[in-house]
Amino acid sequence: MKVIEYLSQLDRRIVYLVLAFAVMLPLIIPSVQRVRVMTPVAKLFNAVDAIPDDRILMIDFDYDPQTLPEMEPMGIALLRHAFQKRIRVAALSLYVQPLGLAKRALDQVTEEFNQRATSYADSVIYGRDYVFLGWQPPPIVPLLGMGISITSVYTRDYYGYRTDSLPMMRRVRNFNDVGILVSLSGATAPLWWVAYSQTRFGVAVGAGITAVSASEFYQYYQTGQFSGLMIGMKGAAEYEELVETKLMLVDRRKASEALGSLTAAHLTMIAFIIIGNVGYFVRRRSRKGVVK
Amino acid sequence: MKRRFPLLLVFIFGIMGIIPYYIPHAAYQNFDNGLRNDFLRILSAFAIILGLVSLMRVHHDKIKRKRENWQFSYVLIIGFVVSGIIGLLGGVEGELFLPTRIAGFQFDIQTLYLNIIVPLGSTMFALLAFFMASASYRAFRARSLESSLLLGAAFIIMIGVLPLADRISTHLPSFAQWVMDIPNVAAKRGITFGIALGGIATSLKIILGIERSWLGGKE
Numbered sequence: 001m002k003v004i005e006y007l008s009q010l011d012r013r014i015v016y017l018v019l020a021f022a023v024m025l026p027l028i029i030p031s032v033q034r035v036r037v038m039t040p041v042a043k044l045f046n047a048v049d050a051i052p053d054d055r056i057l058m059i060d061f062d063y064d065p066q067t068l069p070e071m072e073p074m075g076i077a078l079l080r081h082a083f084q085k086r087i088r089v090a091a092l093s094l095y096v097q098p099l100g101l102a103k104r105a106l107d108q109v110t111e112e113f114n115q116r117a118t119s120y121a122d123s124v125i126y127g128r129d130y131v132f133l134g135w136q137p138p139p140i141v142p143l144l145g146m147g148i149s150i151t152s153v154y155t156r157d158y159y160g161y162r163t164d165s166l167p168m169m170r171r172v173r174n175f176n177d178v179g180i181l182v183s184l185s186g187a188t189a190p191l192w193w194v195a196y197s198q199t200r201f202g203v204a205v206g207a208g209i210t211a212v213s214a215s216e217f218y219q220y221y222q223t224g225q226f227s228g229l230m231i232g233m234k235g236a237a238e239y240e241e242l243v244e245t246k247l248m249l250v251d252r253r254k255a256s257e258a259l260g261s262l263t264a265a266h267l268t269m270i271a272f273i274i275i276g277n278v279g280y281f282v283r284r285r286s287r288k289g290v291v292k
Numbered sequence: 293m294k295r296r297f298p299l300l301l302v303f304i305f306g307i308m309g310i311i312p313y314y315i316p317h318a319a320y321q322n323f324d325n326g327l328r329n330d331f332l333r334i335l336s337a338f339a340i341i342l343g344l345v346s347l348m349r350v351h352h353d354k355i356k357r358k359r360e361n362w363q364f365s366y367v368l369i370i371g372f373v374v375s376g377i378i379g380l381l382g383g384v385e386g387e388l389f390l391p392t393r394i395a396g397f398q399f400d401i402q403t404l405y406l407n408i409i410v411p412l413g414s415t416m417f418a419l420l421a422f423f424m425a426s427a428s429y430r431a432f433r434a435r436s437l438e439s440s441l442l443l444g445a446a447f448i449i450m451i452g453v454l455p456l457a458d459r460i461s462t463h464l465p466s467f468a469q470w471v472m473d474i475p476n477v478a479a480k481r482g483i484t485f486g487i488a489l490g491g492i493a494t495s496l497k498i499i500l501g502i503e504r505s506w507l508g509g510k511e
Contacts, residue, residue, distance in 0.1 A: 010429070012426045012430075015422075015425055015426045015429055016422045016425070016426065019421065019422055019425045020422075023421070033455040034455065035455050036455075036458050036465060038465065038469055039469070064413060065409055065410040065411075065412070065413025065414050065417075066413045066414065066416065066417035067417065068410065068413075068414055069414065097409075100401075100402055100405040100406060100409075100410075101410070103402070104406065136333070137333070137336045137337075137340070138332060138333075138336045140328065140332065141328055141329060141332060141333055141336075144325075144328060145325060145328055145329050148321070148322075148325045149325075152329060153329060199313075200312075200313065211453065214472065215472065215476050215480055216480065218472055218473060218476055218477045218480065219477045219480050219481045219484060222473065222477055231453075232453070234453045234454075237455075259454070259455055262454065263454045263455065263456055265421065266450045266451065266453075266454055267456075268425070269424070269425050269428060269429075269450070270447060270450060270451070272425060272428065272429040273428050273429060273432050273443070273446075273447075275429070276428075276429045276430065276432065276433065277432075277433055277434055277443075280433050280434075
């Protein structure tokens with residue numbers, strides 16, 4: 001009894017310490033965890049995979065440093081998928097803060113592909129295979145304006161080039177030339193693409209979101225307004241799994257490596273909740289005994 | 293006039309925001325697009341300047357009057373000025389005329405962002421996990437039927453999203469998915485309808501000038 005009482009009244013610093021070890025240990029020796037791919041991610045993968053040659057994949061990088069560990073693997077997996085299938089990509093952000101992170105993901109994946117490339121045709125070239133449109137405030141301008149003309153909303157790209165001078169953008173006019181738009185966000189940006197861009201111009205929208213915000217998005221996925229969903233670290237790991245198994249593209253899988261840490265953290269929290277509840281019931285029973 | 297003019301502007305632009313959804317004619321669509329692409333962007337640029345000036349005034353005032361935690365305002369102002377100078381004169385990646393590299397030490401905006409803002413932001417968010425663990429250990433109790441159901445659903449979701457779930461039972465991930473797909477959506481959709489109807493009613497009240505609290509002061 002004393003042990004249970006002691007465990008149910010642990011100092012919060014002990015809770016922090018145990019959780020810190022649970023999170024850190026699997027990260028010190030990372031190992032890729034295999035996952036079963038669930039329907040929302042499979043649908044998103046298939047939607048991206050089915051983009052025809054005359055259309056592009058548009059990625060809205062709208063995550064910030066706070067949600068980076070969950071969201072960045074999604075962006076990287078999407079870019080690997082697109083570049084491996086030679087799908088052209090237009091990247092953008094609705095806010096200024098994610099720009100640096102979007103650039104980091106684009107730089108990493110283009111470097112991966114260009115290191116393996118054996119010819120110019122094999123390489124991933126800026127302006128031909130992808131463009132980075134940057135940021136245009138306020139968000140409502142790109143959300144609606146790109147339905148009419150992308151190059152008139154983003155007259156210059158992130159690097160300052162005129163967008164209408166880039167070879168890829170000469171054949172891309174508006175949302176009619178976008179196969180699917182995938183919004184990666186720790187907040188509600190994917191809902192705006194549905195509410196404004198899809199409602200008005202019919203563009204297909206997919207979303208990559210944090211696990212904690214997932215419940216907000218399922219209703220739109222169920223109605224078909226989202227073509228697919230990637231949810232949290234597990235969603236990113238499932239997309240990585242598909243990229244590796246279906247496209248035979250073997251690269252570092254950060255989300256799959258982090259699942260060990262996620263598992264340990266979840267189990268630790270569940271254990272603490274159970275201990276807390278056992279202690280609560282023991283104390284309640286003993287209090288009832290005293291009253292009798 | 294001081295009150296009527298803003299009300300008139302809200303009415304006109306509020307109605308103009310609704311019309312494009314019902315009039316697909318190219319002439320009106322082009323007008324709407326031009327209004328948004330040019331007028332709104334200019335307004336937004338002024339809003340950014342207004343926001344920055346206001347931020348500086350608030351923190352300057354805080355330092356002057358030595359309000360609580362006034363020392364941190366120095367950090368904000370110094371950070372603002374330094375990053376402003378580096379960004380405006382040195383460019384995002386040091387492409388402009390201000391040198392942003394001394395020997396091996398690089399300090400362009402992208403480097404500062406990736407090495408200061410990213411670790412700080414990640415650290416702040418990571419702390420949340422510890423507070424959640426501590427709070428759920430202390431407060432997440434099966435006190436009633438409702439809280440027991442919540443606890444059960446939380447366990448199913450928390451285990452269901454792990455690779456481990458498949459090893460426990462192949463049905464567990466599917467069951468976790470079902471919880472998200474059906475009971476979660478049922479509740480969320482009800483809430484969404486309520487919020488949407490409330491949003492429409494409030495918007496109409498603002499456009500029609502019935503709700504005027506946004507003007508400030510008393511009517």
